[in-house]
Every structure is written in structure tokens, then in C-alpha cells.
Amino acid sequence: MRYFLVFTALFFQLSKTSGQSDTQQPPLRVGVVGLVHGHVHWILENAKKSNIEIVGIAEPDRDLAERLTRRYGLSMDIVFDTLDEMVKATRPEAVNAFNSTYDHLETVRYCAPKGIHVMVEKPLAVSWAHAREMAALARKHKIHLLTNYETSWYGSNKKAYELIHDEKTIGPVRRIVFHTGHMGPVEIGCSQEFLEWLTDPVLNGGGALTDFGCYGANLSTWLMKGQTPESVTCITQQLKPGLYPKVDDDATIILKYAQTEVIIQASWNWPHHIKDMEVFGTTGFIKCKNAEKMEVMFNETDAPRSIKAEPLPKGDDDPFELLRKVVHDSYRLPPYDPSSLENAEIVVQILEAAKLSAQSGATVHWKELFPPTDN
Structure with missing residues (x-):
């Protein structure tokens, strides 16, 4: 015993x-x-x-x-x-x-x-x-x-991806619209050390176009599973030159894919903080109003309904734990994951094309700016 x-x-x-x-x-x-x-x-x-x-x-x-x-x-x-x-x-x-x-x-x-x-x-x-x-x-x-x-850490965006690709609830995606930005970095009280480079065209690569245009480029690349657009069209404005004399403070980017159009509205001129996404398919839509609140309609005969996305699980809900998992646990990111290098490369290409389009006033064709390589 x-x-x-x-x-x-x-x-x-x-x-x-x-x-x-x-x-x-x-x-x-x-x-x-x-x-x-x-x-x-x-x-x-x-x-x-x-x-x-x-x-x-x-x-x-x-x-x-x-x-x-x-x-x-x-x-x-x-x-x-x-x-x-x-x-x-x-x-x-x-x-x-x-x-x-x-x-x-x-x-x-x-x-x-x-x-x-x-x-x-x-x-x-x-x-x-x-x-x-x-x-x-x-x-x-x-x-x-x-x-x-x-x-990347919004439960609503993950839920939208699942509804689009796993459950196929809205049919093939035809249009994605992003509204991203806020009242402006000066207006919301960003620190001086932040403003010194954020409002510099060299150190930040642009103004609102790069600061907030990158979100839509990132999420659309993820939702489109790494497809690149056929063309990029962009207009920028400087609505507050007294506050932002060196950079744009408002940008609209249009990405044309074979069967999908993406519109990214990035601005330092919104009346409020905003990062939302609207995805329209052939039969329904998904609107991510913030990190949790969503509105969905899967068929026109059904009324739209509001749902609440679950937060991402603990351990999958922040960038630094992801970095630890990648380094320590040999975790492999899914293809074109929002945090991945291949996604980030396409984002920078989209922003580069958008800047060139805004400067020239013309649409930029992807293959002319980024010719295919054998690699």
C-alpha cells in the first residue's frame, strides 16, 4: 500500500x-x-x-x-x-x-x-x-x-475570410471597399517624434496613402489569396496643407482584378477613427464595421443581420506571440497571411503603383511596372 x-x-x-x-x-x-x-x-x-x-x-x-x-x-x-x-x-x-x-x-x-x-x-x-x-x-x-x-488581429476579418472561402456564403467576390484612417495624426495628438517622420515623404514614403492605404492592400491581398491586380489607379489630395505641407492627407486607390474591384479610401480627414471593410459577392455581402461588429447578408431574399465576431484565440491574438511561435515553434504562416513576407511585398508594390498613378494622373498597369520574372 x-x-x-x-x-x-x-x-x-x-x-x-x-x-x-x-x-x-x-x-x-x-x-x-x-x-x-x-x-x-x-x-x-x-x-x-x-x-x-x-x-x-x-x-x-x-x-x-x-x-x-x-x-x-x-x-x-x-x-x-x-x-x-x-x-x-x-x-x-x-x-x-x-x-x-x-x-x-x-x-x-x-x-x-x-x-x-x-x-x-x-x-x-x-x-x-x-x-x-x-x-x-x-x-x-x-x-x-x-x-x-x-x-491582422481583428476577429471580424478572420470571420469574413472563413465566410468567403471556407463556407462560401456570398459567392465569388466582386467588390471590396475599405475605409481607413482618422482625423489626422496632428489632430489626434501623435507625439512629436512620431510626427517628424510620419509626415515626411522620404521617411514614411508618403502621407495617408502609405499610412492607411497599406491596410486595404494587405487585407485584399490576403482575401484574394495572393493575386496581384491588373492595374492600379490612385488620386491623392492635400486638404490640409497647413498641417501636412509635404505629404498627401487623402487618397483613393482602385485595384482592378480580372473579376474583382478593390477600392481603398485612406485619409487623415475622417471625422472619426475608422478601419472597416465591405465585401460584396454575387449573392450577398459581409461588412466588418470594426474588430467585432459585422453585418451579413447571404441572399437578397434574407434581411441583413448583425453578428459579433469572436476575438481571436489566446496565443493567436497578437503580433509578438506570433513572432515567438514562428521563431521558437517553427510555426509556418499560411500562404499570403497578413503578416507574411510575400503579402508585404505585394502591399509595397501596390503602394508604389498608387504613388506613380497619383503623380502621373494615369492608371498604372501592373505587368508594365512589375514585369514577370522566371523566378
Whole structure:
């Protein structure tokens, strides 16, 4: 009897230990490159939730670094002036780039040869030339290069994808419309360090066109399963030149596919914050009003009805846990996933074509700008 009790106790202890090892995955050691992006608060406040450990921060602005480390209870001992100093001192497995979009290229140039994985904030790059070099470096050195979009984590967008492709509830997609933006970065109170590059045509690659046009380009590439448009037409406006003298603050992009049209309305002139999506098929529609609220109609004989999308499951609901899964668990992103490199490349191509169209006043034909290659 005594041996049975000892064996039973040992069994339960081993089961408990085994359960802990299954659920308590080691955190991903990450470095934060730059603190000048307004989205940096996302990683600073969610580090423990996302099972990552911030081992270093590269930020030359000491006042900014002191302000944010104090706010989030981090030590200034992990702050370094340069990426090189931070990497040599802390040896991160991956970095999250919260610098200007222009500086994404230099981040990948440094990290890729060292085998350090990279996640950047949207979009991937300011130009196709930058994106092409970044992608080549990532593939050559076999690192993961991911791009984070806020809308990747909307339960409504995932539900829409399932209704369109898995359940086929609205028939073939004929039109997708996006409304993205807000009142303007100055109007909503973005920090000075954010505004300095966000409103610069070189450092951001444009204004509202790149800042918010990328969301529609990203989601439509995902919904279209990696198809590229046949042509891109874009008009931009500068409705508030006093506030944004160097960049556009309003853009409308039209993507023409063989049987689908995508309209992306990106603006710093909305009367409210907005990131919505409307998908129209041959028999019905799906409207994602925000991260949760949806309106659907599967057949014209049925009245539209409101539904609420479930939040994404824990572990699949934020970018930093995704990065950990990709690096630690060898998780493979589905083809043209919103965070994937192949999706991000097409997004930058769409934005490049849109900028050229807006500048020339003419429609840009895809194969003329991006000739097919043998690769």
C-alpha cells in the first residue's frame, strides 16, 4: 500500500511537471529598435502577455527612452544608442522595429546576416527597391521577416475570410471597399517624434496613402489569396496643407482584378477613427464595421443581420506571440497571411503603383511596372 501511494504521488507530480512544460513556453528574447513609432506602446505594455522578454532597446533619444522606460517599468540599463551596441550586449533572437519605415531596410541589413529575425510595423518598406532588398536578405540568410498590421488581429476579418472561402456564403467576390484612417495624426495628438517622420515623404514614403492605404492592400491581398491586380489607379489630395505641407492627407486607390474591384479610401480627414471593410459577392455581402461588429447578408431574399465576431484565440491574438511561435515553434504562416513576407511585398508594390498613378494622373498597369520574372 505504501509503495502504491508513493507511486501515485510521483505520477501526479510528473503529470503536473509535464503540464507546466507544455504550457509554459520560454519567452522570446527580443530587442526593440527605435521608440519613435506610436505603436511602440503595444509591445512595451504587452511584453508579458505575449510571452516575450525585452532584453534591449536601441534608441539614441535619451529623453524619449527615459520617459517610456519609466512609464512601463523598464530599466535604462537595457537602452543603447545604436542597434549594434544593443545586439552585442544583449544578443536578442529577434527584433521588433519601431523606427521610421525608411529605417526598416537598415535594420534588416544589419540583422539578417546575423540570423536575427525581424518584425516591422506596417508597411514593410517605403519603396519597392527597399522591399526587394529586404526580402532578398531575409531569404538569403533564412530569417523570418514579418510585418505587423493592427487589422491582422481583428476577429471580424478572420470571420469574413472563413465566410468567403471556407463556407462560401456570398459567392465569388466582386467588390471590396475599405475605409481607413482618422482625423489626422496632428489632430489626434501623435507625439512629436512620431510626427517628424510620419509626415515626411522620404521617411514614411508618403502621407495617408502609405499610412492607411497599406491596410486595404494587405487585407485584399490576403482575401484574394495572393493575386496581384491588373492595374492600379490612385488620386491623392492635400486638404490640409497647413498641417501636412509635404505629404498627401487623402487618397483613393482602385485595384482592378480580372473579376474583382478593390477600392481603398485612406485619409487623415475622417471625422472619426475608422478601419472597416465591405465585401460584396454575387449573392450577398459581409461588412466588418470594426474588430467585432459585422453585418451579413447571404441572399437578397434574407434581411441583413448583425453578428459579433469572436476575438481571436489566446496565443493567436497578437503580433509578438506570433513572432515567438514562428521563431521558437517553427510555426509556418499560411500562404499570403497578413503578416507574411510575400503579402508585404505585394502591399509595397501596390503602394508604389498608387504613388506613380497619383503623380502621373494615369492608371498604372501592373505587368508594365512589375514585369514577370522566371523566378
